[in-house]
Each structure stands twice: as structure tokens, then as C-alpha cells.
Amino acid sequence: MTPKVAVLSGFGINCETETAAVFEMAGASADRIHLNRLVSGDSSLSEYQILAIPGGFSFGDHLGSGRLLGNRLRFGLREQVREFVKAGNPVIGICNGFQVLVKMGLLPGDEEVSLTQTASLALNDSGHYENRWATLEFDPESPCVWTNGLERIRVPVRHGEGKFVTDDPSLMDRWAESGQLVARYVDPGDEYPSAGDEILPYPTSPNQSWRNVAGVCDPSGLVFGLMPHPEANHSTWLGATWTREETTHGEGEGMPIFHNAVKHVVDA
Amino acid sequence: MPSKAQTRTFEVTTRDLEGLPDSRGDSIRSMLSSDHGIEVGSVRVILGYQVMADISDTEAESLVYDLFADPVIEVGSSESRLLDGFPIAPDAAIQVGYKPGVTDNPGQAGLDGLATLYPANECAMVATFRTYAFWGVPEGISPEDLASSLHNPMIERASVSGREDCSRGNWPTLDFPSRPAASFQEPSTVDLEVSDQELIGISEKGLLALNLEEMKAIQDHYRDPAIQSSRNEAGLPPDRPTDAELECLAQTWSEHCSHKIFAASIRHVDNEIGEDCTINSLFRTHIMQPTLDIQEEEDWLLSIFHDNSGVISWNDEWSVCIKAETHNSPSALDPYGGAITGIVGVNRDILVTGLGARPIANTDVFCFGPPDYSGSIPEGLFHPSRVFRGVHSGVRSGGNESGIPTVNGAIVFDERYIGKPLVFCGTVGIMPRRLPDGRESHVKTPKPGDVVYMVGGRVGSDGIHGATFSSLELTEESPSSAVQIGDPITQKKMLDMILEARDAGLIQVITDNGAGGLSSSVGEMAELTGGAEIDLATVPLKQAGLSSWEILVSESQERMTVGVHPEDCHEFESLASLHEVEATAVGTFTDSGAFVVRHGETPVAHIPIHFLHDGCPQLRLESEWDPPTHMPVETPELDPDGMGRLLGRLIARPNVASKEWWVRSYDHEVIAQSVIKPFCGANHDAPGDAAVIAPIQGGTQGLVISNGIAPRYSDIDSYAMAAASVDEALRNAVCVGVDLEMIAGLDNFCWPDPIESSKTPDGRYKLAQLVRANRALDDVCRAYRLPCISGKDSMKNDAMLGGEKISVPPTLLFSLLGNHVAVKKAVSSDFKRPGDSIFLVGETHQELGASELSFMLRDDGLGGIGGAVPEIDPERNMAAYRALTSAMSDSLVASAHDCSDGGLAVALAECCFGSDSGASLDISPLWYDCENLDPWGALFGETLGRILVSVKPEDRGAFEGAMEGISCHYLGEVSEGDMITVTRGAVDLMFASMSELREAWKGTLHGGGPR
Known part of the structure; x- marks a missing residue:
């Protein structure tokens, strides 16, 4: 079977073209769907096996990045989203999409899918938006279906609000234990594995996220969100230093994430 | 409309959590330090929202954390002041909000968020403000000083509380910025049967920017009996224009819209060579004709000059287009608003090209006064560092929020840009060659009977007279209504909708409502069918009471005019509603021969299309060239280490220094197409030359985007300036391996007023400079087979303030869009590994005139900038470029970097930064x-056509073979370690430490915050 992916669009989502493209490259078929088509019932998530909320600047990031789009989902699509997640379908939010998932309470989330916000993405300590490349390391013990088998990848970060924080520090321990703090910034000069809790210096950690968290999953491992952009490294020639490396050209380091989700659906 | 009693105030600030700083406050603190030298202890920022809506107390309570404040990291309040909650009262508190009528994007977003929660509130309004609280304010710094650095009185209001007030809890407070209703004025008429002096008076008083000859052409029109009788039939006064008609003509005929100087007949006298000739239109002679000649031999030039951007056929499936615009005057008055309006405006030029193209890349080139300028600033102007920060911030918001990557650019500094900064915003677009319905996407297909839609934002009193204002010099009286703030989110929704409508075949014609508003957009498109009729009463307004002429010419942003077949209107409107975009039918295209405007039943304007577009009389101007004289360059005596230190100073000059801090905050990788990025090298901090993008995901055919700009050379000869700009753009493109068979250019001229008058006594010289620049453009573009496919000019870049006139140096920005055959073979600027061989492609001549070095030495008090300015040999350069790009396609080149500001020495250092290495050169x-080269000319001269290349040792022989017959010199090797050494045989010329140079290079333009 060819899994069908709903790639959300509209209201300042910007990365829907490349997000749809990487799922197609990974063997799925992807539709870009305007949020209002889901709200009006014109389209339904039940026709899809994967949901992707791409990056962008929904509503200009005003009132907090992802907040207003998160509210449109939380208040306009609440039951549809809950059913989709409870049915065991993979969901990914990238950058602004991750911010949306966190603010609507789907990430780090809970077993009941209660849609209660427990974490947030604060303004980078630098105080501004930056586009720079970072190295991510993944927790091998994590239940996350998207990062299965991955060790490290190099990807660009492009955000102003990516500092992962919570108001209840004990939650950080709980999420770490359950493998939900799945993606962390690491220093590429350190030997694998090196992911740690002590905040790495800027700009190795571009935003001074707590425990260097770059991405988290929900307890089931099906819902995954991250600040960096794996879809922007879909081909080797999009890397930051590819002209300095002896490269056999082909798929980029971000692609395994999308292959994992497609494989998960196909195997299920 | 809800009453004032229902205004509620919500406030939000960062929660006090360990490990969560108030980064907004920290940013203000570092901005005050780096831009104003004010060191405050700490700053907290409170975001505020004033909401006028019919909501209950309970609903208001829920809004605090459901809408305004993040429940995890922020604290919010409704109806109480967060300033009360700080344990120690601040030393100063300042509240800043917009003036009534100014676009408030966060407020709009808040309103949208309110509607998600409480959809019934149709008349609700939301305004935002920010409150800044300061602790540890140094002695001698008043709260008013702080306020002046935090707000722009042209668009914002500030309320200030000092120490005393703060200690008593008297906090700063602003009212809701209610927009006053406009006072509708009945359409009036203007009597033109007056003296010449009175005609000029009418033009000046009305900010029409029309000269006497143009006023008289209008006067004549209304004397024509045939015109009078058709006006009688239309129910308009036969012998005089209505106010709306006069405004409409002034917009269409403005320098901004009709480029009268480039269309002028010029008598050109050159006293240097004894030439005396007449040029009938610089544009037709030197820009259009070379392109038309190239078009005879090339089949890829699809649409040139007449549309909003130039279009070329990239391959069988896709065409691409490019356009750049300037937004200088508004950026001087409101740097942020001017710049954001500029960038989203040029995005629209792409979106309305043909039947609609998708913007895929932005370029930004800025010219500012020096950021460290310490002289006096004329009243009414901002310090260059503030202009810089504001413009950067506007372009960042506009580009990032629209999801269009900023892939290339430049920043140039010169004291003469203090009067008017130049803000060039460029955009590249892509569209399918054919739409699903078979139409070619670059051709507009309107028919009489098509419905005229206005799509996007509403019309307000903002942005009245932008086109005519930019055709005048900047003065103290420059109107604030000419300043606007772009709204990327409204535009993004519209962009998504328009591209969907295009693919569904619903669009027959589309254009932007930019300068001149509806009068220009509908007026322009009416030329295609031979007429149009619109009803101003149907136009959605931001505020009631706008007069007819105001609706017609308002330049309120984020609007398109679209022509739709009547049978497609329903589908078009449904699509608009899905995307939450306003689309309103305002009229019909006709073939009546006239542009007809009604306001309900009242006739407002009836202007024959041919008079509107061809009635403006040609300007007749005079130019006279005498070469300027300058003191020659004087160089000091320095040993090799001294030479290294001098390079350290040169590389730290703003024109050369790293722009990384600023460029990093542009998204340059959205759309996942970025192959050669603004940053290269092991540490991602070395400068790239040109951008390479692969816009079709998974595809490896690419586009190359580059820029060239060299205004310094205008001080000696604008011919050299223009030639250098074109060469720099191409040279940069060659560095990444552009396909020389498909390169297209874009010329953007920014000139000081070149028309001789009492205010411009040197007008003839400035016009001669324009003639020379155009001739260079013609010569070099022909030699490079580089057709200009679009362009723009801005001809009044002067400021007259406090009796002092500041004119920009004549500036040409040349932008290039080229093909890249295989992006996997693209080359970056950084040296790759120690042991690689270093070559310099191109000849070096003793050309230090107007070089960056000469300006530095002059600033040191040593000599002048005179001497030989780089002279172009386009045939020689082109032969080298062909050989080098061919070697690149054979994968023989490891790195390539162009030599420009600061010459070979700077290029060498930049290549070393990218590889963390040294280099050893003879x-x-x-x-x-x-033969007459000296070490200064060799190291710092800026001879054109030169590229510094590195090659793997094993490829050296093959590379030298490929460069046979080209001046291409082996100079040395990339070396381990930190030292850059340059010798001439046994003579040591320069020793420098790469890491020290890098520190100097990165230090100058750091914008504050963590390093």
C-alpha cells in the first residue's frame, strides 16, 4: 500500500511544498490540505494515515509562535485530531508545526490525548531568529517511530522561539525516562553517543533549550515534533558543508525520518 | 461598534522561572548598548493588548491564558498592571503603541485569535502595545532618551514614567488608537485655465510632482472639443479635470511610474572627447535595444520589460522571473515599515507576473551611512545604525514570514547614504511554462467583459501619494501618510489563494496595486483590453468617509487587481473565502477606449487610455561631462607585518567586514533548495559568492542568483562604476559555476536628481554620469551576452534638511539570474584542504583609484582616492569565465572566490577563513x-575579472590545460596553520594571522547578544 499523508497548509504555513515532497520521495503520496478544508468537512483526516504540520510562520508568530494555529486546531479540529492520534496514526510537526503541537498540548502529551499544554518553546536566549546548521542525536531507547535506528543527523534550524522549557522541572525527568526527549543538540566534535543534560554552549545549542532538547515525542512514540528541519536536508547537495566532503550524491541525512514513518504505516 | 467602556487591557510577560530569561528585555538591553552606548542594568518587556469587544468578564478571564499568554512560560493579566508585580519599582517605564491608522500586524493576529474563540464579535478591534521597564538607568540618561530609541514618532506613540512616577505606581498609559473617520469630500474640479505660475502652484500644493510642460499637456487635453463633448456625455465637467482625474494622471505620469528621465531626450556633451549628441531615451537606446538584439539569437527570453518582472524559459516545464525594487524614501522615515513594505511589495511583482508566479528567493542589497558615524545627523533623519537595524528587521520579517528564502545580498556603507538609504529588494519566481488549461503562464489573456476584482487588504488613507512622494526629494514636510507597514500574513494567504486560482484557470489578468493604487493597476490593465470601468462605492474600506480620489490612488498594501471571466466568478470567490481572503468585484474591463470611474451614481473620472499612457510629454534634458579631479592615493611605508596589520584594518571596515550576524537572521533555506548558501566553509561563516538553488525538489538543475554593486567608482567615473557592477554580478555567478549560455540581468539605478535646477546646479554632471553608466551597461551586457530582462530606476535620492542637501553617490545595482546545469558540481568559495594549489584567474593592473584601500587611507588623512579606476576588458574577462566554468564542469576546481572590495588580499583571507587554514603565496x-604594478596594487587593487581559485594537487595539470590561453597564475598553496604569507620572489610583502584577521572581520558589524 502507499500511505497517504495529509500535509497541512494555510495561514502562513510555509514549508508544505518540501514537506509533501519528502514524503513522496519516501514512497508515500502526499496531499497539501488547507486547514479550512478539514474544518469545513470538505476533507477529513480519516482519509489519511499520516499527518504532517510543516514549518512556517503561521499568523506571523504573533502572540507566540504556533499559538494561533494551535488554537484553530485545538478549538476547530479537536475531536478529529484526537481520533486520528488515538487510532495510532503517525503525526509530525516540524518547527512551527512542532510549536503548534506543543501549544495545543499534543506534545509531549499524555496517554489520554487530553490536549493540555505542559511545555513550551520560548524565545531563543539570543533573542532573535537564526538560520544555522546543528547536529542532532537521537535517543536509541525512545519509542519514537520516526527516529527508529537513527544516531545523528545534520540539519538546519530556522527559528526564533525554539527553547524547550516547562514550568514543572520534574516533568523533564519523566519525559527523559519514557524516552520522549528523543532529539538533542550535540557537538559534532564529540564522539557518539554524547547527548547530555548540561546545556551546550551557543551556538552548538542554538537556542539554549533545556537539556539540549531539539525534539520530543508523545508517550506512544507516534507523535513527533522537532525544531530543526529534516525535510530541508532531503538531498546530499543541500548539506551545509557538502562541497568540502567526498560525497556519493543521493538522499540527504533528513530522509530516514520520513522513511521510518512510511515503513511504520506499510508494516502496520 | 462597541463603546469605549468595553475596552479591556491584557498584559503578558515572561514568567520568573529558573533558566528562562526575559530574552526580549535582554535584546533591548544589548541594542541600547551596541547602538546607543547606553548601559542599563536590566530591562523587562511586557506585551499588551487592548481589546474592544463585546465579551463578558468570564470570557475575558479565559482569554488571558487561552489566547494572550502562554500558560507555561508567561504570566498574563486582565485589567491589572503587571508593572505592579515587580518587587522593586523600575527606574523608568515606557509604553509604546501605534498611532491611529497605522497597520498593527500583531493586533490583527490577536483579532483573528479572538474570532477563533468568540466568533460572534464581528466589530471587535485589537491594538497592541509594549511596555518596557528599566532598572539601573545610568545618570544623565532620561526616560525620554530611552523612549526616543524605542519608538518612531512618525508611526508610534510613547507614554513615559520616570523614577518618581514609577515609585508611586503612576504607570505609562496609552488610549486605544481609534482611527478617526475620514472626512468625505465631494468630488471637486480643478480649473486649469490659469497662469503658468498657478499651474505649477497646483502641482506643488497637491504633491502632484508634475512639471509645467506636463501641466500644460493636461490643460490642452481639456481644451480639446472632442474630449469636451465625450465628457459632456459622461456627465463630467467638459473643460476641466476632476480632482480624481488629476490625481490619476499625476500617479501614472510620476517619475516613479513612468520613468520620465530614462525616456527623456538628452543632449549629451562630453568635454573630455569633444562629443555633442542627442540620445532619444536612455532606456530604449542602452537597455532595451541590446536585449532585443540578443533576443534575435536566443529563444529563452520569454517576456521582457513590459510585465511586472522579466521572464525567461528555464526548461521545457518551467519558466523563471526576477525583479528588484527600491523602497528608499519610506525606509528613511520608517526603516522597519519601509523595508517590510518593500520586500512584500516586490514579492507581489513576482506573484502578478504573467498569470501568477511563485516567489522562491529574495535578495536584499542595502546602502547605509556608516554604522559608526559620529558626525551630526540632520534633523528628521535617523542615525545610520538605527536605519540599518530597522531595515534589516523589516526585511527579515517580510521574507521569513512569507516563507521566501533570502539567498543573496550585500550591504554598502557611505556617508552620502545618510540622507536617503537605498533599500533594494529583489525576488525570483517560478511558474509552469503552461497551465493545466494549456495557456502559457507568462501571457495575460484579458477580454472585455472580464470582471475586475480587488483582492487582499482594504483601502485606507495610509499610503496616499507614495508614487509622487518618491518622485520628490525628502524634506521635513514629507508626509507620514506615505509610510506604511507591510502585512506578510494577509499577503501569504493571498499568495496561496492566487496560485491555486491560477492553476484552476480562473485568472485572465493580474497586477499589483502598488504605486498609484487602483488608478495605476486598473489603468494599466485597461490598456490590454482598451478600457475599464470601476465603481469606487464597491471598494472595501478600512475607514468610512474616504473621498473618491483617495480611494482611487491610495496605495494601501497587500492588494491585487485580478481579471476573471464572469462564469468563473463564483469559483474565484469560493476560493477566496476558503483562504479567508477578501475578494470584491469592483468593475469590468471594456473596449470603450476610456478608463471610467464612478462613485455609486456619481461620475468621477473619464480618461482616454491613450492619453493616460502616452499623453505625458517627453522630457528634454541636457548633460555635460567633465572628468572630476581627485588627489592621488598615497601609500605608507610598511614592513610585511605592518602590511598584515593594515589588512586587518581594511578587513574590519564595514564594507568588507562579515555581515554574518545580520544575514543569519534571514531564513535562507526555506523551500529546501539551497545548494550554495550565504555561508560556506568548515565553520559555516565564510562568505558565499552567488546563491545556487535547486528549486524543484529532488532535481539537480539549478538557478544562480548574484549581485554586483560598486558605487565608490562613481566618484571617478560612473562608466567604471556600472561596468564593475555588471562584472561583479557575473564574476560571482562564475565562481559557483553558472551556465554562461543562460544568464539574464536586472538593472536598478538609484541616482541623485539629475535635472538641472536652482536646487540642483550640478544636474548636467549628474545626468552625464547617468549617460556614462548606461553606455557601460550597454557595452558590457552585449559583450557578456547578458540581456537585461527587467529593471527599475529611482531618480530623486536627495535629502534637503535644514538647508543642507545630501545626495547619494550614483549607484547601479546589477542582479543576475542564471542557469546551473548540474548543482552537484557547484563550487563554493572556501579553500578545501592544505596542499591545494592556489591560482589567480585574470590579469591584475595598477588600479587603486576609488578602491576601498584608497578610502581607508584618505580617512587616515593620507592623500586622496584619485588614480586609475578599474577599467573593464569584457572580452578578456569572458574568455576567462568560459574557461573557468568549463573546468568546473569537469570537476577540476576545488574553490573559487571573486576579488572585489580590498582586492586579492581580502579574497585570500576570506578563502582561508572557510578552511581554518593559512596560505603561502608568491x-x-x-x-x-x-610591469608598473606595485605591491599595493597587487594586494589591494580591485582590477575586474579576477577570481581566486584552488585546485587539488592531482588536478593541477588538467586545470592548467583547461585554462590554456587565459591569464591564470599559480601563486602558491593552502597551508596548515594560521599564517598567511605573501612574497614577491625573495621579497616578503605581507605576513598575517588568519585567526586575528577573522576576529577583526567578524567584530565590526556584530549586532549584539551572544558571540
């Missing part, structure tokens, strides 16, 4: 091409 071969 440059004696440079003397083969030029």
Missing part, C-alpha cells in the same frame, strides 16, 4: 601582465 607572476 605573487611575482602578477607582474607578467603589468
Whole structure:
């Protein structure tokens, strides 16, 4: 079977073209769907096996990045989203999409899918938006279906609000234990594995996220969100230093994430 | 409309959590330090929202954390002041909000968020403000000083509380910025049967920017009996224009819209060579004709000059287009608003090209006064560092929020840009060659009977007279209504909708409502069918009471005019509603021969299309060239280490220094197409030359985007300036391996007023400079087979303030869009590994005139900038570019970097930054091409056509073979370690530490915050 992916669009989502493209490259078929088509019932998530909320600047990031789009989902699509997640379908939010998932309470989330916000993405300590490349390391013990088998990848970060924080520090321990703090910034000069809790210096950690968290999953491992952009490294020639490396050209380091989700659906 | 009693105030600030700083406050603190030298202890920022809506107390309570404040990291309040909650009262508190009528994007977003929660509130309004609280304010710094650095009185209001007030809890407070209703004025008429002096008075008083001859052409029109009788039939006064008609003509005929100087007949006298000739339109002679000649031999030039951007056929499936605009005057008055309006405006030029193209890349080139300028600033102007920060911030918001990557650009500094900064915003677009319905996407297909839609934002009193204002010099009286703030989110929704409508075949014609508003957009498109009729009463307004002429010419942003077949209207409107975009039918295209405007039943304007577009009389101007004189460059005596230190100073000059801090905050990788990025090298901090993008995901055919700009050379000869700009753009493109068979250019001229008058006594010289620049453009573009496919000019870049006139140096930005055959073979600027061989492609001549070095030495008090300015040899350069790009396609080149500001020495250092390495060079071969070269010319001269290349040792033989017959000199090797050494045979010329140079290079333009 060819899994069908709903790639959300509209209201300042910007990365829907490349997000749809990487799922197609990974063997799925992807539709870009305007949020209002889901709200009006014109389209339904039940026709899809994967949901992707791409990056962008929904509503200009005003009132907090992802907040207003998160509210449109939380208040306009609440039951549809809950059913989709409870049915065991993979969901990914990238950058602004991750911010949306966190603010609507789907990430780090809970077993009941209660849609209660427990974490947030604060303004980078630098105080501004930056586009720079970072190295991510993944927790091998994590239940996350998207990062299965991955060790490290190099990807660009492009955000102003990516500092992962919570108001209840004990939650950080709980999420770490359950493998939900799945993606962390690491220093590429350190030997694998090196992911740690002590905040790495800027700009190795571009935003001074707590425990260097770059991405988290929900307890089931099906819902995954991250600040960096794996879809922007879909081909080797999009890397930051590819002209300095002896490269056999082909798929980029971000692609395994999308292959994992497609494989998960196909195997299920 | 809800009453004032229902205004509620919500406030939000960062929660006090360990490990969560108030980064907004920290940013203000570092901005005050780096831009104003004010060191405050700490700053907290409170975001505020004033909401006028019919909501209950309970609903208001829920809004605090459901809408305004993040429940995890922020604290919010409704109806109480967060300033009360700080344990120690601040030393100063300042509240800043917009003036009534100014676009408030966060407020709009808040309103949208309110509607998600409480959809019934149709008349609700939301305004935002920010409150800044300061602790540890140094002695001698008043709260008013702080306020002046935090707000722009042209668009914002501030309320200030000092220490005393703060200690008593008297906090700063602003009212809701209610927009006053406009006072509708009945359409009036203007009597033109008056003296010449009175005609000029009418033009000046009305900010029409029309000269006497143009006023008289209008006067004549209304004397024509045939015109009078058709006006009688239309129910309009036969012998005089209505106010709306006069405004409409002034917009359409403005320098901004009709480029009268480039269309002028010029008598050109050159006293240097004894030439005396007449040029009938610089544009037709030197820009259009070379392109038309190239078009005879190339089949890829699809649409040139007449649409909003130039279009070329990239391959069988896709065409691409490019356009750049300037937004200088508004950026001087409101740097943020001017710049954001500029960038989203040029995005629209792409979106309305043909039947609609998708913007895929932005370029930004800025010219500012020096950021460290310490002289006096004329009243009414901002310090260059503030202009810089504001413009950067506007372009960042506009580009990032629209999801369009900023892939290339430049920043140039010169004291003469203090009067008017130049803000060039460029955009590249892509569209399918054919739409699903078979139409070619670059051709507009309107028919009489098509419905005229206005799509996007509403019309307000903002942005009245932008086109005519930019055709005048900047003065103290420059109107604030000419300043606007772009709204990327409204535009993004519209963009998504328009591209969907295009693919569904619903669009027959589309254009932007930019300068001149509806009068220009509908007026322009009416030319295609031979007429149009619109009803102003149907136009959605931001505020009631706008007069007819105001609706017609308002330049309120984020609007398109679209022509739709009547049978497609329903589908078009449904699509608009899905995307939450306003689309309103305002009229019909006709073939009546006239542009007809009604306001309900009242006739407002009836202007024959041919008079509107061809009625403006040609300007007749005079130019006269005498070469300027300058003191020659004087160089000091320095040992090799001294030379290294001098390079350290040169590389730290703003024109050369790293712009990384600023460029990093542009998204340059959205759309996942970025192959050669603004940053190269092991540490991602070395400068890239040109951008390479692969816009079709998974595809490896690419586009190359580059820029060239060299205004310094205008001080000696604008011919050299223009030639250098074109060469720099191409040279940068060659560095990444552009396909020389498909390169297209874009010329953007920014000139000081070149028309002789009492205010511009040197007008003839400035016009001669324009003639010379155009001739260079013609010569070099023909030699490079580089057709200009679009362009723009801005001809009044002067400021007259406090009796002092500041004119920009004549500036040409040349932008290039080229093909890349295989992006996997693209080359970056950084040296790759120690042991690689270093070559310099191109001859070096003794050309230090107007070089960056000469300006630095002059600023040191040593000599002048005079001497030989780089002279172009386009045939020689082109032969080298062909050989080098061919070697690149054979994968023989490891790195390539262009030599421009600061010459070979700066290029060498930049290549080393990218590889964390040193280099060891013996440059004696440079003397083969030029015997009278001295070490200064060799190291710092800026001879055109030169590219510094590195090659793997094993490829050296093959590379030298490929460069046979081209001046290409082996100079040395990339070396381990930190030292850059340059010798001439046994003579040591320069020793420098790469890491020290890098520190100097990165230090100058750091914008504050963590390093």
C-alpha cells in the first residue's frame, strides 16, 4: 500500500511544498490540505494515515509562535485530531508545526490525548531568529517511530522561539525516562553517543533549550515534533558543508525520518 | 461598534522561572548598548493588548491564558498592571503603541485569535502595545532618551514614567488608537485655465510632482472639443479635470511610474572627447535595444520589460522571473515599515507576473551611512545604525514570514547614504511554462467583459501619494501618510489563494496595486483590453468617509487587481473565502477606449487610455561631462607585518567586514533548495559568492542568483562604476559555476536628481554620469551576452534638511539570474584542504583609484582616492569565465572566490577563513601582465575579472590545460596553520594571522547578544 499523508497548509504555513515532497520521495503520496478544508468537512483526516504540520510562520508568530494555529486546531479540529492520534496514526510537526503541537498540548502529551499544554518553546536566549546548521542525536531507547535506528543527523534550524522549557522541572525527568526527549543538540566534535543534560554552549545549542532538547515525542512514540528541519536536508547537495566532503550524491541525512514513518504505516 | 467602556487591557510577560530569561528585555538591553552606548542594568518587556469587544468578564478571564499568554512560560493579566508585580519599582517605564491608522500586524493576529474563540464579535478591534521597564538607568540618561530609541514618532506613540512616577505606581498609559473617520469630500474640479505660475502652484500644493510642460499637456487635453463633448456625455465637467482625474494622471505620469528621465531626450556633451549628441531615451537606446538584439539569437527570453518582472524559459516545464525594487524614501522615515513594505511589495511583482508566479528567493542589497558615524545627523533623519537595524528587521520579517528564502545580498556603507538609504529588494519566481488549461503562464489573456476584482487588504488613507512622494526629494514636510507597514500574513494567504486560482484557470489578468493604487493597476490593465470601468462605492474600506480620489490612488498594501471571466466568478470567490481572503468585484474591463470611474451614481473620472499612457510629454534634458579631479592615493611605508596589520584594518571596515550576524537572521533555506548558501566553509561563516538553488525538489538543475554593486567608482567615473557592477554580478555567478549560455540581468539605478535646477546646479554632471553608466551597461551586457530582462530606476535620492542637501553617490545595482546545469558540481568559495594549489584567474593592473584601500587611507588623512579606476576588458574577462566554468564542469576546481572590495588580499583571507587554514603565496607572476604594478596594487587593487581559485594537487595539470590561453597564475598553496604569507620572489610583502584577521572581520558589524 502507499500511505497517504495529509500535509497541512494555510495561514502562513510555509514549508508544505518540501514537506509533501519528502514524503513522496519516501514512497508515500502526499496531499497539501488547507486547514479550512478539514474544518469545513470538505476533507477529513480519516482519509489519511499520516499527518504532517510543516514549518512556517503561521499568523506571523504573533502572540507566540504556533499559538494561533494551535488554537484553530485545538478549538476547530479537536475531536478529529484526537481520533486520528488515538487510532495510532503517525503525526509530525516540524518547527512551527512542532510549536503548534506543543501549544495545543499534543506534545509531549499524555496517554489520554487530553490536549493540555505542559511545555513550551520560548524565545531563543539570543533573542532573535537564526538560520544555522546543528547536529542532532537521537535517543536509541525512545519509542519514537520516526527516529527508529537513527544516531545523528545534520540539519538546519530556522527559528526564533525554539527553547524547550516547562514550568514543572520534574516533568523533564519523566519525559527523559519514557524516552520522549528523543532529539538533542550535540557537538559534532564529540564522539557518539554524547547527548547530555548540561546545556551546550551557543551556538552548538542554538537556542539554549533545556537539556539540549531539539525534539520530543508523545508517550506512544507516534507523535513527533522537532525544531530543526529534516525535510530541508532531503538531498546530499543541500548539506551545509557538502562541497568540502567526498560525497556519493543521493538522499540527504533528513530522509530516514520520513522513511521510518512510511515503513511504520506499510508494516502496520 | 462597541463603546469605549468595553475596552479591556491584557498584559503578558515572561514568567520568573529558573533558566528562562526575559530574552526580549535582554535584546533591548544589548541594542541600547551596541547602538546607543547606553548601559542599563536590566530591562523587562511586557506585551499588551487592548481589546474592544463585546465579551463578558468570564470570557475575558479565559482569554488571558487561552489566547494572550502562554500558560507555561508567561504570566498574563486582565485589567491589572503587571508593572505592579515587580518587587522593586523600575527606574523608568515606557509604553509604546501605534498611532491611529497605522497597520498593527500583531493586533490583527490577536483579532483573528479572538474570532477563533468568540466568533460572534464581528466589530471587535485589537491594538497592541509594549511596555518596557528599566532598572539601573545610568545618570544623565532620561526616560525620554530611552523612549526616543524605542519608538518612531512618525508611526508610534510613547507614554513615559520616570523614577518618581514609577515609585508611586503612576504607570505609562496609552488610549486605544481609534482611527478617526475620514472626512468625505465631494468630488471637486480643478480649473486649469490659469497662469503658468498657478499651474505649477497646483502641482506643488497637491504633491502632484508634475512639471509645467506636463501641466500644460493636461490643460490642452481639456481644451480639446472632442474630449469636451465625450465628457459632456459622461456627465463630467467638459473643460476641466476632476480632482480624481488629476490625481490619476499625476500617479501614472510620476517619475516613479513612468520613468520620465530614462525616456527623456538628452543632449549629451562630453568635454573630455569633444562629443555633442542627442540620445532619444536612455532606456530604449542602452537597455532595451541590446536585449532585443540578443533576443534575435536566443529563444529563452520569454517576456521582457513590459510585465511586472522579466521572464525567461528555464526548461521545457518551467519558466523563471526576477525583479528588484527600491523602497528608499519610506525606509528613511520608517526603516522597519519601509523595508517590510518593500520586500512584500516586490514579492507581489513576482506573484502578478504573467498569470501568477511563485516567489522562491529574495535578495536584499542595502546602502547605509556608516554604522559608526559620529558626525551630526540632520534633523528628521535617523542615525545610520538605527536605519540599518530597522531595515534589516523589516526585511527579515517580510521574507521569513512569507516563507521566501533570502539567498543573496550585500550591504554598502557611505556617508552620502545618510540622507536617503537605498533599500533594494529583489525576488525570483517560478511558474509552469503552461497551465493545466494549456495557456502559457507568462501571457495575460484579458477580454472585455472580464470582471475586475480587488483582492487582499482594504483601502485606507495610509499610503496616499507614495508614487509622487518618491518622485520628490525628502524634506521635513514629507508626509507620514506615505509610510506604511507591510502585512506578510494577509499577503501569504493571498499568495496561496492566487496560485491555486491560477492553476484552476480562473485568472485572465493580474497586477499589483502598488504605486498609484487602483488608478495605476486598473489603468494599466485597461490598456490590454482598451478600457475599464470601476465603481469606487464597491471598494472595501478600512475607514468610512474616504473621498473618491483617495480611494482611487491610495496605495494601501497587500492588494491585487485580478481579471476573471464572469462564469468563473463564483469559483474565484469560493476560493477566496476558503483562504479567508477578501475578494470584491469592483468593475469590468471594456473596449470603450476610456478608463471610467464612478462613485455609486456619481461620475468621477473619464480618461482616454491613450492619453493616460502616452499623453505625458517627453522630457528634454541636457548633460555635460567633465572628468572630476581627485588627489592621488598615497601609500605608507610598511614592513610585511605592518602590511598584515593594515589588512586587518581594511578587513574590519564595514564594507568588507562579515555581515554574518545580520544575514543569519534571514531564513535562507526555506523551500529546501539551497545548494550554495550565504555561508560556506568548515565553520559555516565564510562568505558565499552567488546563491545556487535547486528549486524543484529532488532535481539537480539549478538557478544562480548574484549581485554586483560598486558605487565608490562613481566618484571617478560612473562608466567604471556600472561596468564593475555588471562584472561583479557575473564574476560571482562564475565562481559557483553558472551556465554562461543562460544568464539574464536586472538593472536598478538609484541616482541623485539629475535635472538641472536652482536646487540642483550640478544636474548636467549628474545626468552625464547617468549617460556614462548606461553606455557601460550597454557595452558590457552585449559583450557578456547578458540581456537585461527587467529593471527599475529611482531618480530623486536627495535629502534637503535644514538647508543642507545630501545626495547619494550614483549607484547601479546589477542582479543576475542564471542557469546551473548540474548543482552537484557547484563550487563554493572556501579553500578545501592544505596542499591545494592556489591560482589567480585574470590579469591584475595598477588600479587603486576609488578602491576601498584608497578610502581607508584618505580617512587616515593620507592623500586622496584619485588614480586609475578599474577599467573593464569584457572580452578578456569572458574568455576567462568560459574557461573557468568549463573546468568546473569537469570537476577540476576545488574553490573559487571573486576579488572585489580590498582586492586579492581580502579574497585570500576570506578563502582561508572557510578552511581554518593559512596560505603561502608568491605573487611575482602578477607582474607578467603589468610591469608598473606595485605591491599595493597587487594586494589591494580591485582590477575586474579576477577570481581566486584552488585546485587539488592531482588536478593541477588538467586545470592548467583547461585554462590554456587565459591569464591564470599559480601563486602558491593552502597551508596548515594560521599564517598567511605573501612574497614577491625573495621579497616578503605581507605576513598575517588568519585567526586575528577573522576576529577583526567578524567584530565590526556584530549586532549584539551572544558571540
